[in-house]
Amino acid sequence: MYTPVPAPHTESRPLPPYRALFAVDAKDFTGLSAVQHGPVSQLIPELVDQALERAGLHELRDSKRFPASTGDGVVFGFDPAMLPFVLWPFLGVLDDVLGSYNQQFVGPRIRLRASVHVGPLPDAGRPDDGNGTARNDTHRLLDSRPVKAILAAASEQVTHLAAVMSHRVYEDVVLGGYTGLHPDRCVEVPATVDGKNFSQRAWLYVPSPSGNLVQAGVRAREEPADRADAAPTEPGETSADRYGAGYSGNTQRVGEGAAVMGDVGRDVVYTGKSTSYQGTNQHWGSGDNVTGDKRTGESGDRR
Template structure:
Protein backbone atom coordinates (compact mmCIF):
# COMPACT_ATOMS: atom_id res chain seq x y z
CA UNK A 1 0.00 0.00 0.00
CA UNK A 2 1.45 3.38 -0.98
CA UNK A 3 2.01 6.08 1.59
CA UNK A 4 -0.50 8.93 1.58
CA UNK A 5 0.72 12.26 0.20
CA UNK A 6 0.80 14.75 3.10
CA UNK A 7 -1.25 17.92 2.73
CA UNK A 8 0.85 21.08 2.77
CA UNK A 9 0.11 23.67 5.48
CA UNK A 10 -2.27 21.32 7.30
CA UNK A 11 0.01 20.74 10.27
CA UNK A 12 3.57 21.20 11.45
CA UNK A 13 6.06 18.39 10.95
CA UNK A 14 9.82 17.95 11.46
CA UNK A 15 12.02 19.62 8.84
CA UNK A 16 14.10 17.15 6.80
CA UNK A 17 17.87 17.28 7.32
CA UNK A 18 19.88 19.79 5.32
CA UNK A 19 21.83 18.20 2.50
CA UNK A 20 24.33 19.79 0.18
CA UNK A 21 23.93 19.00 -3.50
CA UNK A 22 26.43 18.78 -6.34
CA UNK A 23 25.47 18.27 -9.96
CA UNK A 24 27.31 18.34 -13.27
CA UNK A 25 26.35 17.86 -16.86
CA UNK A 26 28.32 17.78 -20.08
CA UNK A 27 28.30 20.51 -22.69
CA UNK A 28 26.96 19.38 -26.10
CA UNK A 29 26.23 15.84 -24.90
CA UNK A 30 23.17 15.46 -27.13
CA UNK A 31 25.25 16.40 -30.16
CA UNK A 32 27.49 13.36 -29.72
CA UNK A 33 26.96 10.30 -31.95
CA UNK A 34 24.67 7.80 -30.23
CA UNK A 35 27.47 5.24 -29.96
CA UNK A 36 29.34 7.63 -27.62
CA UNK A 37 26.46 8.39 -25.24
CA UNK A 38 26.89 5.31 -23.05
CA UNK A 39 30.68 5.54 -22.64
CA UNK A 40 30.56 9.28 -21.90
CA UNK A 41 27.68 8.77 -19.45
CA UNK A 42 29.84 6.27 -17.54
CA UNK A 43 32.99 8.39 -17.86
CA UNK A 44 31.66 11.54 -16.17
CA UNK A 45 31.09 9.94 -12.71
CA UNK A 46 34.55 8.34 -12.99
CA UNK A 47 36.20 11.73 -13.60
CA UNK A 48 34.25 13.26 -10.70
CA UNK A 49 35.42 10.45 -8.40
CA UNK A 50 39.02 10.86 -9.56
CA UNK A 51 38.82 14.56 -8.68
CA UNK A 52 37.28 13.82 -5.27
CA UNK A 53 40.21 11.51 -4.50
CA UNK A 54 42.78 14.04 -5.74
CA UNK A 55 41.14 16.76 -3.62
CA UNK A 56 41.38 14.58 -0.50
CA UNK A 57 37.62 14.08 -0.30
CA UNK A 58 37.72 10.29 -0.01
CA UNK A 59 34.98 10.35 2.65
CA UNK A 60 32.64 12.17 0.28
CA UNK A 61 33.31 9.75 -2.55
CA UNK A 62 32.15 6.90 -0.32
CA UNK A 63 29.27 8.75 1.35
CA UNK A 64 27.24 10.19 -1.53
CA UNK A 65 23.52 10.36 -0.86
CA UNK A 66 20.77 9.66 -3.46
CA UNK A 67 23.36 9.38 -6.24
CA UNK A 68 21.89 9.52 -9.75
CA UNK A 69 23.40 9.34 -13.22
CA UNK A 70 21.45 11.77 -15.39
CA UNK A 71 22.84 10.48 -18.67
CA UNK A 72 24.82 13.61 -19.47
CA UNK A 73 26.01 14.05 -15.89
CA UNK A 74 25.66 13.08 -12.26
CA UNK A 75 24.00 14.48 -9.14
CA UNK A 76 24.36 13.55 -5.48
CA UNK A 77 23.77 14.83 -1.99
CA UNK A 78 26.31 15.02 0.81
CA UNK A 79 27.00 16.34 4.30
CA UNK A 80 26.89 20.18 4.23
CA UNK A 81 29.96 20.24 6.50
CA UNK A 82 31.98 19.33 3.40
CA UNK A 83 30.70 22.25 1.30
CA UNK A 84 33.81 24.40 1.94
CA UNK A 85 36.03 21.68 0.48
CA UNK A 86 33.78 21.05 -2.50
CA UNK A 87 34.05 24.73 -3.42
CA UNK A 88 37.82 24.71 -2.77
CA UNK A 89 39.85 22.79 -3.73
CA UNK A 90 37.53 20.25 -5.40
CA UNK A 91 36.14 22.47 -8.20
CA UNK A 92 39.65 23.49 -9.22
CA UNK A 93 40.88 19.91 -9.05
CA UNK A 94 37.93 18.75 -11.16
CA UNK A 95 38.84 21.38 -13.77
CA UNK A 96 42.43 20.10 -13.77
CA UNK A 97 41.26 16.49 -14.01
CA UNK A 98 39.08 17.31 -17.02
CA UNK A 99 41.96 19.19 -18.63
CA UNK A 100 44.33 16.27 -18.21
CA UNK A 101 41.77 13.89 -19.67
CA UNK A 102 40.99 16.14 -22.64
CA UNK A 103 44.67 16.62 -23.41
CA UNK A 104 45.33 12.90 -23.86
CA UNK A 105 41.94 11.75 -25.13
CA UNK A 106 41.25 10.97 -28.78
CA UNK A 107 37.51 10.97 -28.09
CA UNK A 108 35.14 13.88 -27.45
CA UNK A 109 36.25 16.61 -25.09
CA UNK A 110 34.49 16.52 -21.71
CA UNK A 111 33.57 20.03 -20.55
CA UNK A 112 31.20 20.32 -17.62
CA UNK A 113 28.83 22.74 -15.99
CA UNK A 114 28.49 22.31 -12.23
CA UNK A 115 26.03 23.59 -9.65
CA UNK A 116 26.29 23.61 -5.86
CA UNK A 117 23.31 24.15 -3.55
CA UNK A 118 22.02 23.23 -0.10
CA UNK A 119 18.60 22.78 1.49
CA UNK A 120 16.27 20.47 3.43
CA UNK A 121 15.72 17.11 1.71
CA UNK A 122 14.35 13.80 2.95
CA UNK A 123 17.17 11.34 3.58
CA UNK A 124 15.96 8.24 5.42
CA UNK A 125 17.00 5.46 3.01
CA UNK A 126 13.54 5.36 1.46
CA UNK A 127 12.34 5.65 -2.14
CA UNK A 128 11.95 9.28 -3.08
CA UNK A 129 14.77 10.49 -0.84
CA UNK A 130 16.57 13.54 -2.15
CA UNK A 131 13.54 14.96 -3.91
CA UNK A 132 12.39 18.45 -3.07
CA UNK A 133 12.74 22.12 -3.91
CA UNK A 134 16.49 22.14 -3.22
CA UNK A 135 17.00 19.30 -5.71
CA UNK A 136 14.87 21.04 -8.33
CA UNK A 137 16.75 24.31 -7.87
CA UNK A 138 20.10 22.55 -8.21
CA UNK A 139 19.11 21.35 -11.68
CA UNK A 140 17.66 24.75 -12.61
CA UNK A 141 20.95 26.41 -11.65
CA UNK A 142 22.79 23.87 -13.78
CA UNK A 143 20.59 24.72 -16.78
CA UNK A 144 20.63 28.48 -16.24
CA UNK A 145 21.67 30.89 -18.95
CA UNK A 146 24.76 32.46 -17.28
CA UNK A 147 26.70 29.24 -16.72
CA UNK A 148 25.84 27.98 -20.22
CA UNK A 149 26.90 31.27 -21.82
CA UNK A 150 30.20 31.42 -19.94
CA UNK A 151 31.23 27.88 -20.89
CA UNK A 152 30.25 28.48 -24.52
CA UNK A 153 32.29 31.69 -24.73
CA UNK A 154 35.42 30.30 -23.08
CA UNK A 155 38.22 28.43 -24.85
CA UNK A 156 37.60 24.70 -25.04
CA UNK A 157 41.35 24.19 -24.81
CA UNK A 158 41.68 25.94 -21.43
CA UNK A 159 38.31 26.19 -19.66
CA UNK A 160 36.92 22.75 -18.88
CA UNK A 161 34.54 23.63 -16.03
CA UNK A 162 32.17 26.46 -15.16
CA UNK A 163 30.42 26.33 -11.79
CA UNK A 164 27.38 28.15 -10.46
CA UNK A 165 26.89 28.45 -6.70
CA UNK A 166 23.54 29.25 -5.09
CA UNK A 167 23.07 32.37 -3.02
CA UNK A 168 22.53 30.26 0.11
CA UNK A 169 25.83 28.44 -0.33
CA UNK A 170 27.62 31.68 -1.18
CA UNK A 171 26.38 33.41 1.96
CA UNK A 172 26.87 30.50 4.36
CA UNK A 173 30.18 29.19 3.04
CA UNK A 174 31.99 31.81 0.94
CA UNK A 175 31.08 35.10 2.62
CA UNK A 176 31.42 33.46 6.04
CA UNK A 177 35.04 32.59 5.27
CA UNK A 178 34.77 28.83 5.72
CA UNK A 179 36.26 28.01 2.31
CA UNK A 180 39.46 28.79 0.44
CA UNK A 181 37.34 30.19 -2.40
CA UNK A 182 37.61 33.97 -2.00
CA UNK A 183 34.51 36.06 -2.77
CA UNK A 184 36.52 38.04 -5.33
CA UNK A 185 36.75 34.90 -7.47
CA UNK A 186 32.97 34.83 -7.87
CA UNK A 187 30.74 36.91 -10.12
CA UNK A 188 27.11 37.58 -9.24
CA UNK A 189 24.52 36.66 -11.88
CA UNK A 190 20.74 36.28 -12.08
CA UNK A 191 20.14 32.60 -12.82
CA UNK A 192 17.23 32.16 -15.20
CA UNK A 193 16.20 29.19 -17.34
CA UNK A 194 14.55 29.65 -20.70
CA UNK A 195 10.97 28.43 -20.63
CA UNK A 196 10.93 27.97 -16.84
CA UNK A 197 9.51 30.19 -14.10
CA UNK A 198 12.84 30.22 -12.27
CA UNK A 199 14.93 33.20 -11.25
CA UNK A 200 17.47 33.27 -8.46
CA UNK A 201 20.52 35.24 -7.48
CA UNK A 202 23.63 33.05 -7.91
CA UNK A 203 27.40 33.22 -8.31
CA UNK A 204 29.67 32.02 -11.12
CA UNK A 205 33.11 30.58 -10.51
CA UNK A 206 35.39 29.62 -13.42
CA UNK A 207 38.55 27.87 -12.14
CA UNK A 208 40.46 28.38 -15.43
CA UNK A 209 39.08 31.37 -17.34
CA UNK A 210 40.32 31.97 -20.87
CA UNK A 211 40.05 34.17 -23.94
CA UNK A 212 37.52 36.95 -23.60
CA UNK A 213 36.96 36.06 -19.94
CA UNK A 214 40.57 37.05 -19.26
CA UNK A 215 40.13 40.23 -21.30
CA UNK A 216 37.11 41.03 -19.14
CA UNK A 217 39.32 41.03 -16.06
CA UNK A 218 38.96 37.40 -14.96
CA UNK A 219 42.54 36.29 -14.35
CA UNK A 220 43.58 32.61 -14.30
CA UNK A 221 44.51 30.84 -11.11
CA UNK A 222 48.12 31.47 -10.18
CA UNK A 223 48.49 27.81 -9.32
CA UNK A 224 46.36 24.69 -9.44
CA UNK A 225 44.40 23.71 -6.39
CA UNK A 226 46.35 21.06 -4.49
CA UNK A 227 44.86 17.98 -2.86
CA UNK A 228 43.79 18.71 0.68
CA UNK A 229 43.39 16.82 3.93
CA UNK A 230 39.88 17.83 4.91
CA UNK A 231 40.48 17.41 8.61
CA UNK A 232 43.41 19.84 8.50
CA UNK A 233 41.81 22.15 5.95
CA UNK A 234 39.01 23.05 8.33
CA UNK A 235 41.56 24.83 10.50
CA UNK A 236 43.22 26.79 7.70
CA UNK A 237 42.51 30.39 6.76
CA UNK A 238 40.86 30.97 3.35
CA UNK A 239 43.36 31.50 0.55
CA UNK A 240 43.60 34.97 -0.97
CA UNK A 241 45.59 34.24 -4.14
CA UNK A 242 44.31 32.95 -7.43
CA UNK A 243 41.65 34.05 -9.86
CA UNK A 244 40.40 37.57 -9.28
CA UNK A 245 37.73 39.57 -11.02
CA UNK A 246 38.69 43.17 -11.71
CA UNK A 247 39.10 45.81 -14.34
CA UNK A 248 35.61 45.95 -15.89
CA UNK A 249 32.30 46.90 -14.35
CA UNK A 250 29.47 44.60 -15.41
CA UNK A 251 25.87 45.03 -14.30
CA UNK A 252 23.87 42.01 -15.42
CA UNK A 253 20.10 42.04 -15.60
CA UNK A 254 19.82 38.57 -17.08
CA UNK A 255 22.19 36.09 -18.75
CA UNK A 256 25.95 36.57 -18.84
CA UNK A 257 28.37 39.21 -20.08
CA UNK A 258 31.34 38.22 -22.22
CA UNK A 259 33.80 40.71 -23.67
CA UNK A 260 36.51 40.10 -26.24
CA UNK A 261 36.76 37.75 -29.19
CA UNK A 262 34.19 34.98 -29.39
CA UNK A 263 35.05 32.35 -31.98
CA UNK A 264 32.37 29.77 -31.40
CA UNK A 265 28.61 29.85 -31.91
CA UNK A 266 27.16 32.56 -29.71
CA UNK A 267 23.93 34.40 -30.42
CA UNK A 268 22.97 37.76 -28.97
CA UNK A 269 19.52 38.50 -27.67
CA UNK A 270 18.27 40.92 -25.12
CA UNK A 271 16.59 44.16 -24.32
CA UNK A 272 18.37 47.45 -23.90
CA UNK A 273 22.15 47.52 -24.05
CA UNK A 274 24.35 50.51 -23.33
CA UNK A 275 28.09 50.37 -23.74
CA UNK A 276 30.38 52.92 -22.08
CA UNK A 277 33.99 51.94 -22.71
CA UNK A 278 34.53 48.66 -20.92
CA UNK A 279 31.46 49.06 -18.73
CA UNK A 280 28.37 47.12 -19.78
CA UNK A 281 24.80 47.54 -18.56
CA UNK A 282 21.98 45.49 -19.99
CA UNK A 283 18.53 44.31 -19.14
CA UNK A 284 18.28 40.86 -20.70
CA UNK A 285 19.93 38.17 -22.75
CA UNK A 286 23.57 37.31 -23.27
CA UNK A 287 25.70 40.38 -24.04
CA UNK A 288 28.79 39.81 -26.17
CA UNK A 289 31.08 42.62 -27.25
CA UNK A 290 34.19 42.54 -29.38
CA UNK A 291 34.74 40.17 -32.30
CA UNK A 292 31.68 37.95 -32.59
CA UNK A 293 31.55 35.27 -35.29
CA UNK A 294 28.25 33.45 -35.47
CA UNK A 295 27.78 30.07 -37.16
CA UNK A 296 30.44 27.67 -38.27
CA UNK A 297 30.82 24.39 -36.47
CA UNK A 298 27.32 24.06 -35.03
CA UNK A 299 23.95 25.59 -34.43
CA UNK A 300 23.68 28.82 -32.39
CA UNK A 301 23.29 28.30 -28.67
Protein backbone atom coordinates in the same frame (compact mmCIF):
# COMPACT_ATOMS: atom_id res chain seq x y z
CA MET B 1 -2.09 1.13 -1.90
CA TYR B 2 -1.24 4.68 -2.78
CA THR B 3 1.03 6.74 -0.54
CA PRO B 4 -0.93 9.75 0.71
CA VAL B 5 0.36 13.09 -0.50
CA PRO B 6 0.53 15.57 2.40
CA ALA B 7 -1.15 18.93 2.01
CA PRO B 8 1.08 21.91 2.86
CA HIS B 9 0.23 24.36 5.65
CA THR B 10 -2.26 22.02 7.32
CA GLU B 11 -0.07 20.81 10.18
CA SER B 12 3.51 21.03 11.43
CA ARG B 13 5.99 18.29 10.48
CA PRO B 14 9.67 17.67 11.22
CA LEU B 15 11.96 19.44 8.79
CA PRO B 16 14.07 17.01 6.73
CA PRO B 17 17.82 17.13 7.35
CA TYR B 18 19.88 19.65 5.42
CA ARG B 19 21.90 18.08 2.65
CA ALA B 20 24.39 19.67 0.33
CA LEU B 21 24.03 18.79 -3.34
CA PHE B 22 26.52 18.55 -6.18
CA ALA B 23 25.55 17.99 -9.80
CA VAL B 24 27.38 18.04 -13.12
CA ASP B 25 26.40 17.56 -16.70
CA ALA B 26 28.37 17.50 -19.93
CA LYS B 27 28.37 20.24 -22.53
CA ASP B 28 27.08 19.12 -25.96
CA PHE B 29 26.24 15.61 -24.77
CA THR B 30 23.28 15.33 -27.13
CA GLY B 31 25.59 16.16 -30.04
CA LEU B 32 27.61 13.00 -29.48
CA SER B 33 27.12 9.94 -31.62
CA ALA B 34 24.77 7.39 -30.12
CA VAL B 35 27.61 4.92 -29.69
CA GLN B 36 29.41 7.43 -27.44
CA HIS B 37 26.55 8.12 -25.03
CA GLY B 38 27.01 5.05 -22.85
CA PRO B 39 30.80 5.33 -22.44
CA VAL B 40 30.63 9.06 -21.69
CA SER B 41 27.83 8.50 -19.16
CA GLN B 42 30.07 5.99 -17.41
CA LEU B 43 33.17 8.20 -17.71
CA ILE B 44 31.76 11.29 -15.99
CA PRO B 45 31.22 9.75 -12.52
CA GLU B 46 34.67 8.14 -12.83
CA LEU B 47 36.26 11.55 -13.43
CA VAL B 48 34.32 13.07 -10.54
CA ASP B 49 35.46 10.28 -8.21
CA GLN B 50 39.03 10.67 -9.42
CA ALA B 51 38.89 14.38 -8.56
CA LEU B 52 37.43 13.64 -5.12
CA GLU B 53 40.29 11.21 -4.55
CA ARG B 54 42.94 13.71 -5.61
CA ALA B 55 41.35 16.43 -3.50
CA GLY B 56 41.63 14.19 -0.45
CA LEU B 57 37.86 13.82 -0.10
CA HIS B 58 37.84 10.04 0.24
CA GLU B 59 35.12 10.12 2.87
CA LEU B 60 32.81 12.13 0.63
CA ARG B 61 33.48 9.84 -2.31
CA ASP B 62 32.41 6.84 -0.24
CA SER B 63 29.47 8.43 1.59
CA LYS B 64 27.39 10.03 -1.18
CA ARG B 65 23.71 10.30 -0.41
CA PHE B 66 21.08 9.31 -3.00
CA PRO B 67 23.56 9.35 -5.95
CA ALA B 68 21.99 9.19 -9.39
CA SER B 69 23.03 9.32 -13.01
CA THR B 70 21.32 11.88 -15.22
CA GLY B 71 22.59 10.37 -18.45
CA ASP B 72 24.85 13.30 -19.26
CA GLY B 73 26.01 13.75 -15.67
CA VAL B 74 25.62 12.84 -12.02
CA VAL B 75 24.03 14.27 -8.90
CA PHE B 76 24.48 13.32 -5.26
CA GLY B 77 23.91 14.66 -1.78
CA PHE B 78 26.45 14.92 1.00
CA ASP B 79 27.08 16.28 4.48
CA PRO B 80 26.94 20.12 4.37
CA ALA B 81 30.03 20.19 6.60
CA MET B 82 31.99 19.19 3.47
CA LEU B 83 30.80 22.16 1.40
CA PRO B 84 33.95 24.27 2.02
CA PHE B 85 36.14 21.48 0.64
CA VAL B 86 33.90 20.89 -2.38
CA LEU B 87 34.19 24.55 -3.35
CA TRP B 88 37.94 24.52 -2.67
CA PRO B 89 39.97 22.55 -3.63
CA PHE B 90 37.65 20.01 -5.28
CA LEU B 91 36.27 22.22 -8.09
CA GLY B 92 39.75 23.27 -9.11
CA VAL B 93 41.00 19.69 -8.96
CA LEU B 94 38.05 18.55 -11.09
CA ASP B 95 38.98 21.19 -13.67
CA ASP B 96 42.56 19.83 -13.68
CA VAL B 97 41.38 16.23 -14.00
CA LEU B 98 39.19 17.15 -16.97
CA GLY B 99 42.05 19.07 -18.58
CA SER B 100 44.42 16.12 -18.19
CA TYR B 101 41.86 13.74 -19.65
CA ASN B 102 41.15 16.01 -22.61
CA GLN B 103 44.86 16.30 -23.41
CA GLN B 104 45.65 12.60 -23.15
CA PHE B 105 42.73 10.89 -24.86
CA VAL B 106 41.43 10.99 -28.40
CA GLY B 107 37.69 11.43 -28.53
CA PRO B 108 35.04 13.93 -27.44
CA ARG B 109 36.22 16.57 -24.99
CA ILE B 110 34.58 16.29 -21.59
CA ARG B 111 33.65 19.79 -20.43
CA LEU B 112 31.29 20.05 -17.49
CA ARG B 113 28.87 22.44 -15.87
CA ALA B 114 28.57 22.02 -12.12
CA SER B 115 26.14 23.31 -9.51
CA VAL B 116 26.35 23.35 -5.72
CA HIS B 117 23.38 23.95 -3.44
CA VAL B 118 22.10 23.08 0.03
CA GLY B 119 18.68 22.64 1.58
CA PRO B 120 16.31 20.29 3.45
CA LEU B 121 15.80 16.95 1.73
CA PRO B 122 14.42 13.61 2.92
CA ASP B 123 17.22 11.14 3.65
CA ALA B 124 15.89 8.13 5.51
CA GLY B 125 16.94 5.23 3.29
CA ARG B 126 13.75 5.34 1.24
CA PRO B 127 13.37 5.27 -2.56
CA ASP B 128 12.16 8.87 -2.59
CA ASP B 129 15.21 10.21 -0.73
CA GLY B 130 16.73 13.36 -2.15
CA ASN B 131 13.56 14.62 -3.83
CA GLY B 132 12.48 18.15 -3.02
CA THR B 133 12.81 21.80 -3.91
CA ALA B 134 16.54 21.89 -3.15
CA ARG B 135 17.12 19.05 -5.64
CA ASN B 136 15.01 20.79 -8.29
CA ASP B 137 16.86 24.07 -7.78
CA THR B 138 20.21 22.31 -8.09
CA HIS B 139 19.27 21.14 -11.57
CA ARG B 140 17.82 24.53 -12.49
CA LEU B 141 21.10 26.19 -11.49
CA LEU B 142 22.93 23.66 -13.64
CA ASP B 143 20.73 24.53 -16.63
CA SER B 144 20.77 28.29 -16.05
CA ARG B 145 21.76 30.67 -18.81
CA PRO B 146 24.93 32.19 -17.26
CA VAL B 147 26.75 28.92 -16.65
CA LYS B 148 25.85 27.66 -20.13
CA ALA B 149 26.89 30.95 -21.73
CA ILE B 150 30.25 31.16 -20.01
CA LEU B 151 31.22 27.59 -20.93
CA ALA B 152 30.10 28.13 -24.53
CA ALA B 153 32.14 31.33 -24.81
CA ALA B 154 35.27 29.97 -23.15
CA SER B 155 38.16 28.22 -24.88
CA GLU B 156 37.71 24.47 -24.99
CA GLN B 157 41.48 24.17 -24.71
CA VAL B 158 41.63 26.01 -21.38
CA THR B 159 38.26 26.03 -19.62
CA HIS B 160 36.95 22.57 -18.80
CA LEU B 161 34.58 23.41 -15.95
CA ALA B 162 32.16 26.20 -15.08
CA ALA B 163 30.52 26.02 -11.67
CA VAL B 164 27.54 27.85 -10.23
CA MET B 165 26.58 27.94 -6.57
CA SER B 166 23.40 29.11 -4.92
CA HIS B 167 23.40 32.33 -2.93
CA ARG B 168 22.80 30.29 0.22
CA VAL B 169 26.05 28.38 -0.35
CA TYR B 170 27.93 31.55 -1.27
CA GLU B 171 26.71 33.45 1.77
CA ASP B 172 27.20 30.67 4.33
CA VAL B 173 30.42 29.15 3.02
CA VAL B 174 32.30 31.74 0.95
CA LEU B 175 31.36 34.97 2.73
CA GLY B 176 31.48 33.05 5.99
CA GLY B 177 35.17 32.46 5.33
CA TYR B 178 34.97 28.68 5.75
CA THR B 179 36.46 27.83 2.36
CA GLY B 180 39.72 28.55 0.55
CA LEU B 181 37.71 30.00 -2.34
CA HIS B 182 38.03 33.78 -2.10
CA PRO B 183 34.91 35.89 -2.80
CA ASP B 184 36.85 37.81 -5.48
CA ARG B 185 36.91 34.64 -7.56
CA CYS B 186 33.11 34.57 -7.72
CA VAL B 187 30.79 36.59 -9.95
CA GLU B 188 27.14 37.20 -9.15
CA VAL B 189 24.75 36.19 -11.92
CA PRO B 190 20.97 36.09 -12.32
CA ALA B 191 20.26 32.38 -12.73
CA THR B 192 17.34 31.92 -15.11
CA VAL B 193 16.32 28.96 -17.24
CA ASP B 194 14.66 29.33 -20.62
CA GLY B 195 11.08 28.07 -20.50
CA LYS B 196 11.09 27.57 -16.73
CA ASN B 197 9.63 29.68 -13.94
CA PHE B 198 12.97 29.97 -12.21
CA SER B 199 15.01 33.00 -11.23
CA GLN B 200 17.53 33.06 -8.41
CA ARG B 201 20.57 34.98 -7.29
CA ALA B 202 23.62 32.77 -7.84
CA TRP B 203 27.40 32.92 -8.08
CA LEU B 204 29.64 31.73 -10.88
CA TYR B 205 33.12 30.31 -10.37
CA VAL B 206 35.35 29.37 -13.30
CA PRO B 207 38.63 27.76 -12.17
CA SER B 208 40.36 28.45 -15.51
CA PRO B 209 38.76 31.49 -17.21
CA SER B 210 39.36 32.10 -20.91
CA GLY B 211 37.50 33.11 -24.05
CA ASN B 212 35.49 36.32 -23.85
CA LEU B 213 36.76 37.01 -20.34
CA VAL B 214 40.27 37.38 -21.73
CA GLN B 215 39.09 39.13 -24.90
CA ALA B 216 37.32 41.73 -22.76
CA GLY B 217 40.65 42.70 -21.23
CA VAL B 218 40.36 40.59 -18.09
CA ARG B 219 43.83 39.82 -16.80
CA ALA B 220 45.57 38.93 -13.59
CA ARG B 221 46.57 41.99 -11.60
CA GLU B 222 49.93 40.48 -10.84
CA GLU B 223 50.58 40.31 -14.59
CA PRO B 224 49.53 43.72 -15.94
CA ALA B 225 49.73 44.33 -19.65
CA ASP B 226 52.85 46.25 -20.68
CA ARG B 227 52.05 49.76 -21.85
CA ALA B 228 54.88 51.57 -23.61
CA ASP B 229 52.77 54.72 -23.74
CA ALA B 230 51.71 54.50 -20.12
CA ALA B 231 51.72 57.81 -18.31
CA PRO B 232 52.81 57.82 -14.66
CA THR B 233 50.00 56.99 -12.31
CA GLU B 234 48.89 59.23 -9.50
CA PRO B 235 49.92 58.29 -5.96
CA GLY B 236 47.83 55.32 -4.88
CA GLU B 237 46.48 54.81 -8.40
CA THR B 238 47.02 51.49 -10.15
CA SER B 239 47.26 50.89 -13.86
CA ALA B 240 43.86 49.19 -13.62
CA ASP B 241 42.40 52.40 -12.18
CA ARG B 242 43.87 54.45 -15.02
CA TYR B 243 43.08 52.21 -17.96
CA GLY B 244 39.79 50.84 -16.75
CA ALA B 245 40.24 47.10 -16.51
CA GLY B 246 41.58 44.97 -13.76
CA TYR B 247 41.15 41.37 -12.75
CA SER B 248 41.43 39.47 -9.52
CA GLY B 249 40.02 36.00 -9.81
CA ASN B 250 36.78 36.57 -11.68
CA THR B 251 36.48 40.25 -10.74
CA GLN B 252 36.31 42.70 -13.62
CA ARG B 253 36.31 46.47 -13.38
CA VAL B 254 35.28 48.43 -16.42
CA GLY B 255 36.35 52.04 -16.75
CA GLU B 256 35.16 53.50 -20.04
CA GLY B 257 33.12 51.37 -22.39
CA ALA B 258 30.70 48.50 -21.98
CA ALA B 259 31.02 45.09 -20.41
CA VAL B 260 29.32 42.58 -22.68
CA MET B 261 28.39 38.99 -21.86
CA GLY B 262 27.38 36.53 -24.55
CA ASP B 263 27.03 37.03 -28.28
CA VAL B 264 26.39 40.48 -29.71
CA GLY B 265 24.87 40.97 -33.12
CA ARG B 266 24.83 44.14 -35.25
CA ASP B 267 26.70 47.27 -34.28
CA VAL B 268 27.22 48.43 -30.74
CA VAL B 269 27.91 52.12 -30.23
CA TYR B 270 28.48 53.39 -26.74
CA THR B 271 27.77 57.07 -26.07
CA GLY B 272 27.23 57.25 -22.31
CA LYS B 273 29.63 58.31 -19.62
CA SER B 274 32.30 56.04 -18.28
CA THR B 275 31.22 53.18 -16.06
CA SER B 276 32.88 52.25 -12.82
CA TYR B 277 32.46 49.40 -10.45
CA GLN B 278 33.47 49.85 -6.83
CA GLY B 279 32.37 46.58 -5.22
CA THR B 280 34.19 43.33 -4.81
CA ASN B 281 32.54 41.38 -7.60
CA GLN B 282 31.10 42.27 -10.97
CA HIS B 283 27.41 41.51 -11.30
CA TRP B 284 26.52 40.16 -14.72
CA GLY B 285 23.05 40.40 -16.12
CA SER B 286 21.81 39.01 -19.38
CA GLY B 287 22.61 41.13 -22.38
CA ASP B 288 25.02 44.06 -22.40
CA ASN B 289 25.82 45.96 -19.21
CA VAL B 290 26.25 49.66 -19.90
CA THR B 291 26.04 53.02 -18.24
CA GLY B 292 24.38 55.79 -20.23
CA ASP B 293 21.60 55.71 -22.79
CA LYS B 294 20.59 52.50 -24.42
CA ARG B 295 18.27 52.83 -27.40
CA THR B 296 17.31 50.20 -29.92
CA GLY B 297 15.97 50.69 -33.36
CA GLU B 298 16.89 50.08 -36.96
CA SER B 299 20.14 51.13 -38.57
CA GLY B 300 22.55 53.01 -36.38
CA ASP B 301 21.42 51.47 -33.11
CA ARG B 302 22.91 53.19 -30.11
CA ARG B 303 23.38 50.91 -27.13
